[in-house]
Amino acid sequence: MRFTSRTSSGGVTEQLFTLTFTSGEIPGVLWTPEHATGNRPLILMGHGGGQHKQAPGIVGLARRFVEEGGFAVAALDAPGHGDRPRSAEQDRIIGELRTRLQAGGEVTPVVASLHSLIAGQAVPEWRAAVDALQELDQVGAGPVGYWGVSLGCGLGVPFVAAEPRVRAAVLGLNGAGTSAEAAARITVPVEFLVQWDDQLVPRTASLALFELFASTEKTLHANPGGHGDVPSFEQDSALRFFARHLN
Amino acid sequence: MRFTSRTSSGGVTEQLFTLTFTSGEIPGVLWTPEHATGNRPLILMGHGGGQHKQAPGIVGLARRFVEEGGFAVAALDAPGHGDRPRSAEQDRIIGELRTRLQAGGEVTPVVASLHSLIAGQAVPEWRAAVDALQELDQVGAGPVGYWGVSLGCGLGVPFVAAEPRVRAAVLGLNGAGTSAEAAARITVPVEFLVQWDDQLVPRTASLALFELFASTEKTLHANPGGHGDVPSFEQDSALRFFARHLN
Numbered sequence: 001m002r003f004t005s006r007t008s009s010g011g012v013t014e015q016l017f018t019l020t021f022t023s024g025e026i027p028g029v030l031w032t033p034e035h036a037t038g039n040r041p042l043i044l045m046g047h048g049g050g051q052h053k054q055a056p057g058i059v060g061l062a063r064r065f066v067e068e069g070g071f072a073v074a075a076l077d078a079p080g081h082g083d084r085p086r087s088a089e090q091d092r093i094i095g096e097l098r099t100r101l102q103a104g105g106e107v108t109p110v111v112a113s114l115h116s117l118i119a120g121q122a123v124p125e126w127r128a129a130v131d132a133l134q135e136l137d138q139v140g141a142g143p144v145g146y147w148g149v150s151l152g153c154g155l156g157v158p159f160v161a162a163e164p165r166v167r168a169a170v171l172g173l174n175g176a177g178t179s180a181e182a183a184a185r186i187t188v189p190v191e192f193l194v195q196w197d198d199q200l201v202p203r204t205a206s207l208a209l210f211e212l213f214a215s216t217e218k219t220l221h222a223n224p225g226g227h228g229d230v231p232s233f234e235q236d237s238a239l240r241f242f243a244r245h246l247n
Numbered sequence: 248m249r250f251t252s253r254t255s256s257g258g259v260t261e262q263l264f265t266l267t268f269t270s271g272e273i274p275g276v277l278w279t280p281e282h283a284t285g286n287r288p289l290i291l292m293g294h295g296g297g298q299h300k301q302a303p304g305i306v307g308l309a310r311r312f313v314e315e316g317g318f319a320v321a322a323l324d325a326p327g328h329g330d331r332p333r334s335a336e337q338d339r340i341i342g343e344l345r346t347r348l349q350a351g352g353e354v355t356p357v358v359a360s361l362h363s364l365i366a367g368q369a370v371p372e373w374r375a376a377v378d379a380l381q382e383l384d385q386v387g388a389g390p391v392g393y394w395g396v397s398l399g400c401g402l403g404v405p406f407v408a409a410e411p412r413v414r415a416a417v418l419g420l421n422g423a424g425t426s427a428e429a430a431a432r433i434t435v436p437v438e439f440l441v442q443w444d445d446q447l448v449p450r451t452a453s454l455a456l457f458e459l460f461a462s463t464e465k466t467l468h469a470n471p472g473g474h475g476d477v478p479s480f481e482q483d484s485a486l487r488f489f490a491r492h493l494n
Contacts, residue, residue: 196458196467210469211443217478220443222457222467231464233491237484244480 001132008034012066019076021128023121027083028076028129029053031062032138036072039140041246042133044126044166045075046148046156048173049114052082061147061235069243072139076129078155079121089117108202112177115154119179122155123162130165143246147238149173149193150200150227157209158182168245170238173198173227175205176212183212190215191241193230194222201227248379255281259313266323268375270368274330275323275376276300278309279385283319286387288493289380291373291413292322293395293403295420296361299329308394308482316490319386323376325402326368336364355449359424362401366426369402370409377412390493394485396420396440397447397474404456405429415492417485420445420474422452423459430459437462438488440477441469448474 005016013034019026032040043065047058053075062073080086086094093114100107134141146169148156153174160169161182169186172193176183190213194206210220223231252263260281266273279287290312294305300322309320327333333341340361347354381388393416395403400421407416408429416433419440423430437460441453457467470478 194467216471218471219478219480220441220467220469222469224463224465231466233466236487240483 010063010067012063019125019129019132021125023079023125024084026076026125026129027053028074030133030136031066031073033066033070036138038138039142040070040072040138041142041145041242042072042074042130042139043145043147043242043246044130044159045073046122046126046146046152046159047075047078047081048149049151050081051151053077054082061238064235064239065147065242069239071145071242071246072133072136074129074133076122076125078151079118079125087117090114093117107200108175108177108205111154111200115151115174115178118151119155119158123159126155126159127163130163134165143167145169145242145246146171147242149230154178157186160188161185168242170241172206172221173201173230174209175201176208177205180209180212183209184214186213187215189217189241189245190219191238192218192220193234194220195227195229196222196224198227257310257314259310266372266376266379268372270326270372271331273323273372273376274300275321277380277383278313278320280313280317283385285385286389287317287319287385288390288392288489289319289321289377289386290392290394290489290493291377291406292320293369293373293393293399293406294322294325294328295396296398297328298398300324301329308485311482311486312394312489316486318392318489318493319380319383321376321380323369323372325398326365326372334364337361340364354447355422355424355452358401358447362398362421362425365398366402366405370406373402373406374410377410381412390414392416392489392493393418394489396477401425404433407435408432415489417488419453419468420448420477421456422448423455424452427456427459430456431461433460434462436464436488436492437466438485439465439467440481441467442474442476443469443471445474 003017015030065071065073077084080090097110144165150173153171157179160166168189170191192210250264262277312318312320327337344357391412397420400418404426407413415436417438439457
């Protein structure tokens with residue numbers, strides 16, 4: 001893990017890094033409280049499809065987790081996103097998705113294929129990132145949280161199922177199509193976001209994914225509006241959820 | 248409105264009162280911060296079926312609203328509950344409900360009839376209670392919130408629809424059977440509780456009621472477990488919801 005830049009503003013230090021892994025060079029970003037020393041819980045954030053590690057929705061929420069919760073927060077570019085090249089297979093599935101979106105065809109199975117393809121690569125990368133981040137003085141081997149919606153949920157479900165260091169997860173804006181088997185292996189507390197009028201994820205598929213989690217504590221938050229219309233009070237709720245489960 | 252007792256503990260003053268109304272003498276309770284002076288938002292709480300104005304779930308949450316939110320909180324015995332006699336019609340419907348529960352019959356329409364019967368009497372009583380409570384020095388003519396689940400939702404939906412002084416409502420554990428028409432007239436922010444494995448309210452009926460609210464801001468919180476298993480963190484959420492909308 002190699003840090004390539006460091007800036008601080010508003011009490012938050014942002015460091016870009018590159019993680020060298022078997023799958024290549026993975027660009028990431030770490031946010032910590034300025035002048036942080038000593039261990040603290042780490043929250044890993046998974047961005048949405050077509051976004052990247054520094055998409056505004058990721059940076060804004062990451063800074064709140066640091067400022068208001070005192071957490072360390074990290075995000076990586078998902079395979080084929082941000083500064084990372086797309087594979088030929090990813091290009092092919094995205095082409096198929098575009099065609100179906102234009103023709104009004106059934107997109108759910110194509111999205112599920114895309115998420116499965118990316119998850120197969122991302123899950124071991126994220127586990128390696130947790131290994132590397134927990135070696136830092138200002139992070140340490142404490143509890144880990146995961147936040148990810150849409151693609152970040154499609155990849156997050158198999159990641160959370162595979163990674164025992166994750167103690168709590170905020171997931172959502174995704175359906176049971178992608179990762180039903182992994183969802184049924186999740187037992188940590190989950191806060192799950194549903195957009196009631198989501199144009200990309202059928203409501204029944206969202207409710208079916210929530211149903212699958214084996215967690216004793218799982219809570220579904222549904223709000224009106226489309227895929228991108230999650231209300232800002234859900235940020236407050238995610239912050240409190242992580243504070244309750246990681247501290 | 249006649250106060251009959253006054254006690255204080257833990258910073259909260261509890262006063263029992265009787266409201267004289269066309270439908271008879273209505274027993275109620277008012278909780279306010281000890282030594283409160285000046286106006287504050289009022290939260291009206293509707294208890295569940297078979298419960299009363301001082302059921303433990305009502306008193307516990309009412310005290311939190313006062314201690315942590317600085318609100319005034321009031322509860323009334325619903326018609327046929329607590330210290331109030333049941334009507335012959337209410338007795339008849341409750342008998343029918345017991346018979347069906349024992350025989351494994353369809354209870355939803357019977358519960359809906361019972362709630363409709365009680366709501367017809369309760370809604371004007373609660374509106375009169377708001378009139379009387381807002382004349383008190385330590386309450387005043389500020390915004391009103393409503394909290395009620397199960398029967399408290401069955402009665403609360405027509406009350407919130409009818410009463411323009413109500414600015415925000417926490418409702419839940421009830422389905423669309425009782426009050427679909429009234430639900431569609433509610434436009435204030437609603438936080439709606441669903442128990443995912445509710446043995447009394449079918450999940451589809453709960454989701455259908457949430458769907459009906461005309462509110463721009465409405466948020467559904469679903470948690471695993473039966474009718475009585477709402478997790479305690481939903482109390483924290485209700486407190487924050489009212490703080491956001493009534494202050």
